[in-house]
Amino acid sequence: MPRPSASRATARPAYFVSDSxxxxxxxxxxxxxxxxxxxxxxxxxxxxxxxxxxARDVVRDIQAAAATGAVPILFATVKSAEILAELMASxxxxxxxxxxxxxxxxxxxxxxxxxxxxxxxxVGDIERYFARMRAVEYAIEHDDGQSMRALDIADVIVxxxxxxxxxxxxxxxxxxxxxxxxxxPLTDDDFPSDGLPAPVAPHLDKCFGLTTTPLRLSQxxxxxxxxxxxxSLAQCTLELRRAEDLYRRNRVPFLNSSTKSVxxxxxxxxxSMRLRS
Amino acid sequence: MPRPSASRATARPAYFVSDSxxxxxxxxxxxxxxxxxxxxxxxxxxxxxxxxxxARDVVRDIQAAAATGAVPILFATVKSAEILAELMASxxxxxxxxxxxxxxxxxxxxxxxxxxxxxxxxVGDIERYFARMRAVEYAIEHDDGQSMRALDIADVIVxxxxxxxxxxxxxxxxxxxxxxxxxxPLTDDDFPSDGLPAPVAPHLDKCFGLTTTPLRLSQxxxxxxxxxxxxSLAQCTLELRRAEDLYRRNRVPFLNSSTKSVxxxxxxxxxSMRLRS
Numbered sequence: 149m150p151r152p153s154a155s156r157a158t159a160r161p162a163y164f165v166s167d168s169x170x171x172x173x174x175x176x177x178x179x180x181x182x183x184x185x186x187x188x189x190x191x192x193x194x195x196x197x198x199x200x201x202x203a204r205d206v207v208r209d210i211q212a213a214a215a216t217g218a219v220p221i222l223f224a225t226v227k228s229a230e231i232l233a234e235l236m237a238s239x240x241x242x243x244x245x246x247x248x249x250x251x252x253x254x255x256x257x258x259x260x261x262x263x264x265x266x267x268x269x270x271v272g273d274i275e276r277y278f279a280r281m282r283a284v285e286y287a288i289e290h291d292d293g294q295s296m297r298a299l300d301i302a303d304v305i306v307x308x309x310x311x312x313x314x315x316x317x318x319x320x321x322x323x324x325x326x327x328x329x330x331x332x333p334l335t336d337d338d339f340p341s342d343g344l345p346a347p348v349a350p351h352l353d354k355c356f357g358l359t360t361t362p363l364r365l366s367q368x369x370x371x372x373x374x375x376x377x378x379x380s381l382a383q384c385t386l387e388l389r390r391a392e393d394l395y396r397r398n399r400v401p402f403l404n405s406s407t408k409s410v411x412x413x414x415x416x417x418x419x420s421m422r423l424r425s
Numbered sequence: 426m427p428r429p430s431a432s433r434a435t436a437r438p439a440y441f442v443s444d445s446x447x448x449x450x451x452x453x454x455x456x457x458x459x460x461x462x463x464x465x466x467x468x469x470x471x472x473x474x475x476x477x478x479x480a481r482d483v484v485r486d487i488q489a490a491a492a493t494g495a496v497p498i499l500f501a502t503v504k505s506a507e508i509l510a511e512l513m514a515s516x517x518x519x520x521x522x523x524x525x526x527x528x529x530x531x532x533x534x535x536x537x538x539x540x541x542x543x544x545x546x547x548v549g550d551i552e553r554y555f556a557r558m559r560a561v562e563y564a565i566e567h568d569d570g571q572s573m574r575a576l577d578i579a580d581v582i583v584x585x586x587x588x589x590x591x592x593x594x595x596x597x598x599x600x601x602x603x604x605x606x607x608x609x610p611l612t613d614d615d616f617p618s619d620g621l622p623a624p625v626a627p628h629l630d631k632c633f634g635l636t637t638t639p640l641r642l643s644q645x646x647x648x649x650x651x652x653x654x655x656x657s658l659a660q661c662t663l664e665l666r667r668a669e670d671l672y673r674r675n676r677v678p679f680l681n682s683s684t685k686s687v688x689x690x691x692x693x694x695x696x697s698m699r700l701r702s
Contacts, residue, residue, distance in 0.1 A: 167694075175449050176523075179449065180527060184530065227455075261461065277686070277687070288592070291565060319561050319596055323600060323687070370553070407445075410557065411446045
């Protein structure tokens with residue numbers, strides 16, 4: 149997805165370098181860089197740097213980038229001291245996201261760190277993989293009220309009007325935590341009665357509601373069906389008010405998705421429903 | 426999902442405490458703890474600790490845990506110095522995953538860190554949210570060859586025999602990177618010809634193949650249909666050999682999913698297909 153960024157010539161290069169997927173380096177490095185809103189960064193994620201040769205390729209890239217402007221910043225999650233030393237010799241400012249903390253832990257635990265970092269392929273991982281795979285399949289089958297087949301085994305049922313963020317939140321909970329998550333759309337048909345819609349009513353204790361702001365909902369719906377009743381501010385206002393009334397009447401916990409990321413919504417739902425992965 | 430763990434009495438408590446979702450604290454903290462395979466840890470993730478009062482609740486928990494055994498380890502991603510100070514006073518060994526690195530960056534950038542850490546709700550985030558939402562919907566619509574409607578806009582088409590990991594990998598790429606990812610199952614019908622299956626053949630440059638080991642595939646299929654031809658080792662061996670031949674003949678890049686996590690597979694695919702989020 150394209151993102152607005154300063155031109156390469158003026159931006160400071162930021163590298164996220166990992167001997168594994170690079171996701172942690174990128175996540176934590178980006179959170180740290182967010183503290184410097186006045187600086188433009190040009191970001192590069194380089195995963196699977198797990199050989200000295202691989203590190204040397206990265207160093208060549210960095211030195212080419214450095215030749216054109218500011219000193220690059222490099223966030224590293226690599227376990228090998230030899231590979232880290234190569235990266236350090238690049239001339240970039242290296243932020244070692246692992247090493248220092250490992251020394252702290254060694255001191256606290258009175259034990260020497262092994263070389264196991266990044267090795268996650270024991271039996272527990274295969275079980276975790278099965279659980280996630282089942283969870284994603286369950287989520288697809290039970291997306292948007294398509295199937296009511298196995299609601300009795302759901303960990304959570306996310307309910308909300310159309311376009312409040314049910315589907316991405318459901319998928320995130322399934323993939324990240326391996327939870328069985330169904331979702332059910334609240335439509336005009338669901339509001340005349342006081343209780344929850346019939347298919348989910350027997351599972352009240354598993355329900356979690358989403359809401360948003362009318363303006364945000366109208367924008368999102370406009371993307372799908374421009375200039376329709378469905379995307380009108382009046383209709384969005386009405387549906388959200390009815391949904392929130394329904395949640396309150398039935399004591400369904402709910403949250404407003406308009407200012408939250410998918411990760412945050414998922415963490416709130418986990419906490420509210422007292423779920424553990 | 427239950428995981429094997431040592432009993433609470435003998436395990437050392439490990440807390441992942443965050444003023445946001447806790448995902449980064451848990452990911453990086455777990456990677457660090459993996460270096461100490463001889464120590465059993467009892468893990469707790471506590472997200473959204475963003476007030477001093479919230480921190481005091483955590484401290485009470487930690488002190489209760491510490492009273493029964495070893496000194497707890499606490500991994501923190503909190504931006505407020507005041508909250509961090511509360512946590513430090515708990516008696517736990519606190520590993521501050523942010524603070525020290527922020528000081529390093531301040532020195533490197535010659536600039537003072539703002540208090541923006543964890544605030545991710547600018548316009549870029551809404552765009553990112555839209556992109557992810559569209560990507561997840563696209564992935565659901567195009568899962569398992571269900572729809573061929575919009576393959577021309579796909580960023581990647583994952584192809585593989587049934588149960589090689591197409592669906593979780595597809596969802597992860599969509600959710601994490603906002604990419605448009607379709608997937609297509611290779612069945613016995615697809616092997617008599619030399620080329621790719623007709624629906625995906627026009628998109629050869631977007632295809633990425635998955636394979637696994639016959640034993641692993643047989644185990645996974647056995648979960649779905651025990652004691653069937655489908656899950657037999659002979660059938661699995663045959664399908665994988667044919668799939669790998671197909672990939673090689675058509676120069677489709679592919680990887681073996683048997684020893685890789687969903688995150689690793691996604692990162693390899695991103696790199697191989699030269700995709701950027």
